[in-house]
Amino acid sequence: MGILQIDELSKRYGEGETAVVALDRVSVKIERGEFVAVMGPSGCGKSTLLHLAGGLDRPTSGRVLIEGTDLSGLSDGKVAAIRRRKIGFVFQFFNLIPILGAEENAALPLTLDGVSPAAAREKARHWLAKVGLANRGGNRPDQLSGGQQQRVAVARALVAEPALVLADEPTGNLDSRASEELAALLRQVAAEWGRSVLMVTHDARIAAYADRILFLKDGRVVDETRLSAHGNDEGRLVRERMEKL
Amino acid sequence: MKTAMHLALRYLAGRKLRTALTTLAVVFGVFVFFGMNAVLPSVMATFQHNVQSAWGQVDATITHQSGEAFPASVGAKLSAFPGVRVVSGFLSRPVNLPPSLYPAAKGRRIPSAVSLVGIAPKEAAQIRTYTLEEGRFLTDADAGHAVITASLAHALGLALGSSFALPTPSGMARLAVVGIRPARSSPGNEEVLIPLREAGRLFGSPDRVSALEVNFDTFDATRRESLHAGLRAGLGDEYKIGSPATGTELFATLKLGMYAINLFGLVAMAMGAFIILNTYRTVVAERRRDLGMLRALGADGRTLLAVLLIEGFLQGLAGTLVGLAVGWGFAAALLAGLSGIMESFMHVRTGGPVVSPLLVGITAVLGIGMTLLAAGIPARQALRISPLEALRPVEGKTAASRPGKGFWAGVLLLLFASAAVWNPSAAVSLCGGAAFLLALLLLAPTLVRPITALFGGLLSRTIARDGVGRLAQGQLARQPSRSAVTASTTLLALALLVATGSVMTSITEHFLGMLKATLASDYLLIPPTVSVWASDVGAKPELAEKIRALPEVSLVSTLRFASASLSSRPSMGKELSGDTPVSVLGIDPASFPKVSALRFESGNARLAYPALASGRNLILNGSAASTTKLHPGDRAVLVTARGLREYRVVAIGNDYLNAKLVTAYVSQENLREDFGKIEDVFLQFNLKPGADAARAEMGVRTLLEDYPQFRLTRSQKYLADNLATFYSAFGALYLLFIILAVPSLLALVNTLAIGVFERTRELGMLRAIGATRGQVRLLVLAEAMLLSSLGALLGLAAGGVVGRVLVSNAEHLGFTLEYSFPYVWMLASIAIAVAFGALAAYFPGRRAARMQIVEALRHEG
Incomplete structure (x- = not known):
């Protein structure tokens, strides 16, 4: 049983002639500790796939299983609970709460889940230290650099010890150095800390950090590649595959 | 462009x-x-x-110089005067009740005559309050219908719906009773009210009135003077314009x-x-x-x-x-x-x-x-x-927490206010009250953090658990100026509510306390005019003796009356600026405190009452003390029917019935000796514990057959009637002030709605990382509650101080009030704030909770 299993997933917007198929019978399986990147041209359905995988949106057909639990048919509250406990999110624009410090931001999924503030903050401190922000826990987002803010977002995604981390263009708002650092961090999340990571990106260099890359076009998986190493050569290879699309 | x-x-x-x-x-x-x-x-x-x-x-009463009825059309002329609010004419004539029609009956005192009064129902009701115990008031369409008093109904054995006959110049008129007013307590004939048109027909004076009553639309003294002058000029010498003495209160x-x-x-x-x-x-x-x-x-x-x-x-x-x-x-x-x-x-x-x-x-x-x-x-x-x-x-910067210019201006105003509100000058202390309100408005942004931290902690432990309270608190602290401005509408509304509440509570408590103390007996025997004792016919001490002799009665206390003046002659007492007319009331120092305690402004009951019984000592009421500037210990000279008498002032105290009149209380013994008065004008009595009240009432009513000038009533009933009059005067104001709170609700709703809109992506993120719809709704609710709590706390403080200042300055408006803390108004204000906070959060909260997460995350703000 994979951590994330997506079967025949489709998403259609609108009706009749104006209907747009964003995702067309996509099936994906991600194992524990696997780092998967999704690439493809704009409008190919990358983000839709991620949103459906995270239970942020409902599919038109098909199903999403997280650690064997089928999200379809679950109430809104139960899906929210799965998001809190089993899924971590990293967004392009960080989406940190500006009035909270880094530690409070990182602790948020636990606090929302009813964990005592002290225990939640303890856990947040642990993960902030692991992402290299041990001494920035008291800083608010506007006192941190973009790269640091995204690290706080990664700590927030991991604080509830989820099985799956979903990252939507996590480097889209970072400079190249911070982007590389973040990609390395996500690789660490999968390889060392045993979380499954599904990342949407348009950057071939960043995608090259993944174990496997899915190529999407017009809502379908059109290609797939496994990478055994993660250097510049692999980056070039991914770029070439992308150009072929 | x-x-x-x-x-x-x-x-x-x-x-x-x-x-x-x-x-x-x-x-x-x-x-x-x-x-x-x-x-x-x-x-x-x-x-x-x-x-x-x-x-x-009424502001003016117009009668004809001859005393006869005059054309009602004069009223229409007066209505056209600018500044005249309402004109109402009446046609009144005494009508004898022939014994053949109304034979004497046991237990009833049949009046020898009544006043048949034709009124224009609509206009008359705008001049006076016609309360009804039963039935309805007259309408213009009524014919053969009348409204009478309960005392006349009792005397003639009438009830609602029954009819009675009255002799008129047009022959015997039969009138059906459609409404019954409370028993008459003022002097003069019992009144039978009928529509003006019918009175004109019965009296053979169609379209004529005996008098016109006029009310103006202003209280401004100069404007009223000029209106009187205008009416005089407009009507000419043919008419008399009476402007009744206007009570200062x-x-x-x-x-x-x-x-x-x-x-x-x-x-x-x-x-x-x-x-x-x-x-x-x-x-x-x-x-x-x-x-x-x-x-x-x-x-x-x-x-x-x-x-x-x-x-x-x-x-x-x-x-x-x-x-x-x-x-x-x-x-x-x-x-x-x-x-x-x-x-x-x-x-x-x-x-x-x-x-x-x-x-x-x-x-x-x-x-x-x-x-x-x-x-x-x-x-x-x-x-x-x-x-x-x-x-x-x-994502939104958090505003600097460093106090700005507004804060320091607020601090300065607060310092000024703390010194000014206690100043004896009305102008300075009122400025102090206003400065305090303004200071809180200016300090509000700085107070947002500590106050929301206080209430946020409370919310986090109760309804807004799981970090939601902390998020809400942080959200408000993020833009303290905006939070403060939003809370300011609540602040102003509640400050006004509480300030009004302070004044209302103080007035109510003041009068209620005095009223209860004055009417502490079980029963009262009330003369036709309470307070205007000179016009009352009293009873010799035998009546009190007979009541005292009833087996059910434990105690009787009476008031006796004499007119006098406090002399300005310096030879014996303190020099006054002129002779001051004074009501001298004789009380029994032993029994009076048991049925009608005075409220002492200076001196006390323990020493004052025994002092009255031991020599020429008197107690002045507040009006007398402020008019004459006499204090306890001063000597006062009374000009009595038997010459000058020197008294010593032993205390200043008030009772409800005489609060508005310059009054001195002396012992009945001294009243008899110096004024020769032994007539009781007002009686109060208590029953023995467990006594049969119905029997006692019957016994007293039998005794009163010889003293028809008195009306027996339970003190509680009299108290309730007085309170009803009091509340009817202020009723509309209560409603208005509650309505004032509504705009603060609208402000809250709008601010929250905009806040939710503005933070769409943030709320979407919260949902994405696992917040439930309920938690998002709770977040908006917690923000609303914090905002309203902030407004409420500051509003209560501002209202409390402004109310205190208004009450302490009420003496400049003719009242001397003791401040009563408006607990009920405070609680009502808190309840309004909480309820409005919850109401305001409803729609924005629903919108936030129903957001589509993906769309919210794409929102650009």
Whole structure:
């Protein structure tokens, strides 16, 4: 049983002639500790796939299983609970709460889940230290650099010890150095800390950090590649595959 | 300019929801100010009527020099006078009740005559309050119907629906009783009220009246003088114009009401301004990124300022027009609602909304001007930021916590207020009260953090667990100025509620306390006129003796009366500025305190009553003390029928019945010796524990057959009647002040709605990382509760201080009040704040909870 299993997933917007198929019978399986990147041209359905995988949106057909639990048919509250406990999110624009410090931001999924503030903050401190922000826990987002803010977002995604981390263009708002650092961090999340990571990106260099890359076009998986190493050569290879699309 | 206009129009059309919410804020502001001020003239007129009729007061009575009836058309002429609020004519004539028609009956005292009074029902009800115990009041359409008093009904053995006969010049008239008023307690004949037209027919004087009663629309002394003069000039020598003595407490009440209502208008204006300002600050802050982008594209500051000002102007104009219409509708609906209440309980119809060109002008200036100002000030600040900085995808900066100029101005005002509110000068202490209110408004942004931390902690432990309370608290602390401005509408509304509550509670407690102390006996024997003792025919001590002898009665105490004056002659006592007429009341120092305790301003019961029994000592009431400037220990010379008598003042104390009259209390022994008076004018008695009240009442009624001038009543009933009069005078005000709280609700709803809109992506993120819909709804609710708690806390503080200042200055309006803490009003204010917080959060909370997460995450803000 994979951590994330997506079967025949489709998403259609609108009706009749104006209907747009964003995702067309996509099936994906991600194992524990696997780092998967999704690439493809704009409008190919990358983000839709991620949103459906995270239970942020409902599919038109098909199903999403997280650690064997089928999200379809679950109430809104139960899906929210799965998001809190089993899924971590990293967004392009960080989406940190500006009035909270880094530690409070990182602790948020636990606090929302009813964990005592002290225990939640303890856990947040642990993960902030692991992402290299041990001494920035008291800083608010506007006192941190973009790269640091995204690290706080990664700590927030991991604080509830989820099985799956979903990252939507996590480097889209970072400079190249911070982007590389973040990609390395996500690789660490999968390889060392045993979380499954599904990342949407348009950057071939960043995608090259993944174990496997899915190529999407017009809502379908059109290609797939496994990478055994993660250097510049692999980056070039991914770029070439992308150009072929 | 063309570009600016184009951009402004596209912005307005392109962001419909935002445009609607912002325009709605202008509508609220204008509606609050315009609606309230359009209501005020009618409420003022109703309030004036209310108070005047409760006191049975008219501004002028017109009679013919000959004393005969005169054409009713004179009334129409008077109605046309500017400044005349209402004119009502009546035709009155005494009618003998022949013993053949009404033979003497046991247990009843048949009057020898009654006054048959023809009135115009509608106009008469605008002059006086006609309360009814049973049935209904007259209408113009009535024929053969009458309204009588309970005492006449009792005397003639009549009930609602029964008919009776009266001899008239047109022959015997049969009248059916359609309404029964409370028993008559003033001197003169019992009155039988019938419609004016029917009275004219019965008396053979159609279209004629015996007198016209007139009420003015102003309390201003100079204006009233000129109205009297105008009436005199208009009517000529043929008519007499009587202007009855005006009780100072009546005018004090009217003035107090007028101040309160004017204050109401001002607060409405301030609240309107706050609502508009607050909304625009939010909207301009949201546009930061767009402004940066436009500047990056080459737009200059002036163009962008013009864009915002054009938008502000258009929204101000639209909001003002809609606000005027909604305000008028609100005023009309409110007055229609009030009119129903007034008509049912007070037989008076309130007028429609009064809209003057001045009011429309001020409203337009407020609506458009305030919107331009509200758009311009933050826009200028936003344009100072560099384009690059504005373009950064910052989620929202937290405002600096360092106190600014406003804070220090607030501190200075607070220091001034703390010294000024205790100042004996009314002007200084009132300024102190206003300064305190202003200081809190200025300090509010700095107080946001500590106060929300206090309440946020409380919320986090109760309803807003799981970090939601902390998020809400942080959200408010993030923009303390905006939070403070929003809370300020609640602050103002509740400050006014609590201040009014302080005054109302103090007045009520003061009179109620005095009333209860004065009427502490089980029963009262009331003469025709209470307080105006000189016109009462009393009873010899035998009546009291006979009541005392009843087996059920434990104690009887009486009041005796003599007129005198406190002399200005210096030979024996303190020199006064002139002779002061004084009511001298003789009490029995032993029994009086058991049925009617005085409330002492100076001195005490333990020493004062025994002092009365031991020599020529007297107690002055507050009116006497303030008129004569005499104090305990001073010597006072009374000019009595038997010459000058020197008394020593031993205390200052008040009872309810004589509070308004210059009164001195002496022992009945001294009254007999110095004035030769032994007549009891007012009697009070208590029953023995467990005594049969019905038997006692029957026994006393039998005794009263020889003393028909007295009416037996239970003290509780008399107390209730007095309170009803009191409350009827103030009733409409209570309602108005509660309505004032409504705009603060509207402000909260709007601010929260904009807040939710602005933080769409943030709320979407919360949902994405696992917050449930319930938690998001709770977050909005917690924010609303924190905002209203902030407003409530500051409002209670401001209201408490302003109320204290108003009460301590009431003496300048003719009252001397002790401050009573308005617990009920405070609790009511807290309840209103909590309820409004919850209500305000409902729709924005629902919107936030129902957001589609993916769309929310894509929102650009």
